[in-house]
Amino acid sequence: MPSSSAPLLIAGASGTLGRAFQLVCRIRGLPAVALDRAALDIADAGAVARALRAHAPWAVVNAAGYVRVDAAEADAARCCHENTTGPAVLAAACAAQGPQLLTFSSDLVFDGRQAAPYREDDPACPLGVYGRSKLRAEEAVLARLPAALVVRTSAFFSAWDAHNFVAHALGAARRGEPFAAADDLFVTPTYVPDLVNTALDLLLDGAGGRWHLANQGTYSWAELARLALGLAGLDAAAVVPRPAAAFGWAARRPRQSALASVHGALLPSVESGLQRHLRDEQLLQSAHPPAILVG
Numbered sequence: 001m002p003s004s005s006a007p008l009l010i011a012g013a014s015g016t017l018g019r020a021f022q023l024v025c026r027i028r029g030l031p032a033v034a035l036d037r038a039a040l041d042i043a044d045a046g047a048v049a050r051a052l053r054a055h056a057p058w059a060v061v062n063a064a065g066y067v068r069v070d071a072a073e074a075d076a077a078r079c080c081h082e083n084t085t086g087p088a089v090l091a092a093a094c095a096a097q098g099p100q101l102l103t104f105s106s107d108l109v110f111d112g113r114q115a116a117p118y119r120e121d122d123p124a125c126p127l128g129v130y131g132r133s134k135l136r137a138e139e140a141v142l143a144r145l146p147a148a149l150v151v152r153t154s155a156f157f158s159a160w161d162a163h164n165f166v167a168h169a170l171g172a173a174r175r176g177e178p179f180a181a182a183d184d185l186f187v188t189p190t191y192v193p194d195l196v197n198t199a200l201d202l203l204l205d206g207a208g209g210r211w212h213l214a215n216q217g218t219y220s221w222a223e224l225a226r227l228a229l230g231l232a233g234l235d236a237a238a239v240v241p242r243p244a245a246a247f248g249w250a251a252r253r254p255r256q257s258a259l260a261s262v263h264g265a266l267l268p269s270v271e272s273g274l275q276r277h278l279r280d281e282q283l284l285q286s287a288h289p290p291a292i293l294v295g
């Protein structure tokens, strides 16, 4: 447990997950120091050591990463620098200087050949550069800091950022445009506020090792889009189901990378997440959005 005044240090603060951690820490009254790439390059060992000395955090949240899955296929060096070297540097510094570390991995460490949802103890065999960079990060972090909390998660959505699949689907439907979505890739989507709150609870409880955190329910991307549109009162016929191969993506995706956990079902249903996504959209678009949500 942290001392009352020691902060949480959030690296990668300007990204989707980093901004969500800042918002949740504000809502929960947790002291936090949020550092973007300019303020802290997680792959720079000297800068990391100086940041830990300067801020004396009780824990470090690594919300940084290279998430362009397709671009990574032709940009392996940068992807691995940010996704593998960076977390390894953070783990070595936390091992030397004391704070706990929370870092995030992905469902894309799996190859999709298994029929059932993947649990933490199932073998990982990534299909692409991005997935390999995340699996190598898990191994590098746990080798340096066995008590680190490594959360595998997938398919973010929330109303707190505009650049996620659900936001894109809702936006297209509201503009009266068709929205092509893969109907042969199956995932467990994750409502980012649930992920952040549960990951923080685990961190505060001193949990460590690999944990799978995603909302409950497995969907193809097309099913997810249709569910979101239906809950929003929009015409789900706007969703145009397509095989993944029709998109011409550079990176292969596992046919299914649903996440389950040996620890049980820790997050609510995907449908509950979507309903709160739509509620937050209305709050943020209202004439007087809650100040705490707007920051």
Ligand SMILES: NC(=O)C1=CN([C@@H]2O[C@H](COP(=O)(O)OP(=O)(O)OC[C@H]3O[C@@H](n4cnc5c(N)ncnc54)[C@H](OP(=O)(O)O)[C@@H]3O)[C@@H](O)[C@H]2O)C=CC1
Pocket: 011, 012, 013, 014, 015, 016, 017, 018, 036, 037, 040, 041, 042, 043, 063, 064, 065, 066, 067, 081, 082, 086, 104, 105, 106, 107, 153, 154, 155, 156
């Ligand atoms: N989005 C998703 O669906 C999922 C994401 N994840 C993981 O969650 C984490 C966060 O993802 P997400 O928030 O979506 O990603 P974003 O791209 O929204 O944010 C990532 C942030 O990390 C920063 N960053 C990259 N490299 C460094 C570095 N060396 N030092 C400091 N900051 C750096 C980026 O800065 P800049 O803007 O300057 O590039 C960016 O602000 C990643 O590890 C990702 O792999 C896991 C599963 C699903």
Ligand SMILES: Cc1cn([C@H]2C[C@H](O)[C@@H](COP(=O)(O)OP(=O)(O)O[C@H]3O[C@@H](C)C(=O)[C@@H](O)[C@H]3O)O2)c(=O)[nH]c1=O
Pocket: 067, 068, 069, 070, 105, 106, 107, 108, 153, 154, 155, 156, 164, 165, 168, 179, 180, 181, 182, 185, 221, 222, 253
């Ligand atoms: C934009 C778009 C995407 N898709 C598909 C492609 C992709 O498989 C999925 C989500 O598209 P994205 O571009 O968000 O990302 P994609 O790279 O597949 O998603 C991944 O992001 C990385 C960071 C992860 O770690 C994974 O868990 C996963 O969330 O939806 C459609 O079917 N239709 C669309 O119009």
